[in-house]
Amino acid sequence: MQFNARIDGKKIRCTLLSDRNLSNPVFCYSVMAPSVSSDGYIRIKNVGGYSEIQLPEIEAGQEFDFTIIYENPDFAPANRAWLPLGSYLRCDGDIVPLPSVKPAGVQTDAIAYRQGKIPELLICPQPTSFTANGETISVRGIKSNSSELSRVNSLFDRAGLGPFLVDNGAVIECIIDKALSHEAYRLSISGDGITLAYSDGQGAFYGGITLATLIVTHKGYLPCGLIEDEPRFEWRGQHFDCARHFYKVDTILRLLDTMALLKMNRFHWHFADDEAFRLELESLPELSRTHFRGEGELVPGVFGGGARSGGSYSKSDAKLIVEHAKSLGIEVMPEIEVPAHALALCKLYPETRDRKENGAEISVQGYKQNAMNPAMPESWRIWEAMVNEVSEIFPFEVLHLGGDELPPDTWSGSPAASDLMRAEALETTQDLQGWTMNRLAKFTASKGKTPAGWEESALGSTSIANDAVIFSWTGQGPGLKAARDGHRVVMMPGQKTYLDMAQTDDQNDWGANWAAIISLEETLNWDPVPEDEPELEDKIIGIEGAFWSEFTTKDQEMEPMLAPRILGIATMGWQNRSKTDSDILLGLRPAYSELFRLMNWAVS
Numbered sequence: 001m002q003f004n005a006r007i008d009g010k011k012i013r014c015t016l017l018s019d020r021n022l023s024n025p026v027f028c029y030s031v032m033a034p035s036v037s038s039d040g041y042i043r044i045k046n047v048g049g050y051s052e053i054q055l056p057e058i059e060a061g062q063e064f065d066f067t068i069i070y071e072n073p074d075f076a077p078a079n080r081a082w083l084p085l086g087s088y089l090r091c092d093g094d095i096v097p098l099p100s101v102k103p104a105g106v107q108t109d110a111i112a113y114r115q116g117k118i119p120e121l122l123i124c125p126q127p128t129s130f131t132a133n134g135e136t137i138s139v140r141g142i143k144s145n146s147s148e149l150s151r152v153n154s155l156f157d158r159a160g161l162g163p164f165l166v167d168n169g170a171v172i173e174c175i176i177d178k179a180l181s182h183e184a185y186r187l188s189i190s191g192d193g194i195t196l197a198y199s200d201g202q203g204a205f206y207g208g209i210t211l212a213t214l215i216v217t218h219k220g221y222l223p224c225g226l227i228e229d230e231p232r233f234e235w236r237g238q239h240f241d242c243a244r245h246f247y248k249v250d251t252i253l254r255l256l257d258t259m260a261l262l263k264m265n266r267f268h269w270h271f272a273d274d275e276a277f278r279l280e281l282e283s284l285p286e287l288s289r290t291h292f293r294g295e296g297e298l299v300p301g302v303f304g305g306g307a308r309s310g311g312s313y314s315k316s317d318a319k320l321i322v323e324h325a326k327s328l329g330i331e332v333m334p335e336i337e338v339p340a341h342a343l344a345l346c347k348l349y350p351e352t353r354d355r356k357e358n359g360a361e362i363s364v365q366g367y368k369q370n371a372m373n374p375a376m377p378e379s380w381r382i383w384e385a386m387v388n389e390v391s392e393i394f395p396f397e398v399l400h401l402g403g404d405e406l407p408p409d410t411w412s413g414s415p416a417a418s419d420l421m422r423a424e425a426l427e428t429t430q431d432l433q434g435w436t437m438n439r440l441a442k443f444t445a446s447k448g449k450t451p452a453g454w455e456e457s458a459l460g461s462t463s464i465a466n467d468a469v470i471f472s473w474t475g476q477g478p479g480l481k482a483a484r485d486g487h488r489v490v491m492m493p494g495q496k497t498y499l500d501m502a503q504t505d506d507q508n509d510w511g512a513n514w515a516a517i518i519s520l521e522e523t524l525n526w527d528p529v530p531e532d533e534p535e536l537e538d539k540i541i542g543i544e545g546a547f548w549s550e551f552t553t554k555d556q557e558m559e560p561m562l563a564p565r566i567l568g569i570a571t572m573g574w575q576n577r578s579k580t581d582s583d584i585l586l587g588l589r590p591a592y593s594e595l596f597r598l599m600n601w602a603v604s
């Protein structure tokens, strides 16, 4: 069976070639958003970007051509990621898998990077200061019995970058200096010896990361001098969408290793979305029905899911991830994602919807009826069970509740929602969502956790209280407003930090473009705290990169989207404003490409 798809202006031209006659074939596929046949074949089913198109009889050995087009006339396929993914034919009940779009994922040689300025130290993020003394010493490894340096050694061994600690290595003197701040370190390298000063274990770990990285990137010849280093922000995060695509636990562990190498310290684990709630909960065992999508499941093969795909994370998987992260100085923040982005949950728990509601709203992903209704007691039973159990599984103090992209007019026509709004003096849908986030945040706080939410949770006449951390994603504006209102804010403007966006506008590239095209340089072309509002520096606690997995069908396809741009995210989280420089970032790229390749990442 052969299948081919290519971009032709706004159209997607598809060709099927079968070695046997196929009767009554239905073409089942997914693209980024709702689509239809543009040659008049009937669409017999549609859920978001997933569609089924009834094709006529296909004869053996005869090429069969047809075209599809995005329903939204403003959408055109920007690159290969916009072609059909997870395609198959259903012929009188038989499933005939079709080959996937070839080649899938970023073509690593398609991106031409400019030559940047090579800095004195091949390390990302660049340290706060480096005073070189002009000499170089040969160091192949370090001799130490420090437990913090042995954490670095384990990371480097696992990542294929070690060994760092060796019996015949250079001796290092470790000094506690309480004048240094949390995570800060001072590293002196000279012909007389190496000295590492820090005030706490994480400072020692980061000093060790710098030393171990320099040994690899400078190929054993260390530039001598004094490195002084401390982070700008306490929150240096990476978000990872494991709902749209189920990633193996090992892939998550490898991502955590990469984050630690770049001194990133918050992992935002997005395991719940419209398509699945992937964390197994004892209090809600029926969530297992959301773990797979495809034929006969609650959700069909949207976002490249095909006839069947998915998986779930057990409590012991979560424990392993949390412990691995902890060994790297990374906290894991889980996200439960309420009340919208809950298509599978709404199907699993119909009592979370008001049956009298007209349900005409449509989410940006093209889903109908994907928000649980806060006027239904069943919604609260489920949300509170999630908060209870997820709080117990994850030791980190912050629990992200979600709260983004409630479709306009959700709950309109729901008599129960209207009654609730009247009783609580709420006027708009946004007010009702704000009230919902406020109530769930209070419940979260009663469990000893700090609630967090996407920027929309801070909207409405009643909204999430300002002890909640707000994640600003449509731009910086909502985050700035939330910070002025007293919230702590993590900045992740889609235009700069969404690493699922394509890196170029080339049709051979891979990725979405709704927020922006994001080159490596662009990840540094902003400032989380505006220079004219320095007072917000206390409220804007950090930044985060995001990776959404709508068009990822294999774990490895994530890697060339993150690398090298995660270097920009790490730099923005760590370096002082005056030090951030995209020319240097470009100069560091070749050295880090080599590191990523040693780590078995698929990168350019």
Ligand code: ACM
Pocket: 404, 405, 454, 473
């Ligand atoms: C988001 O990108 N909807 C947070």
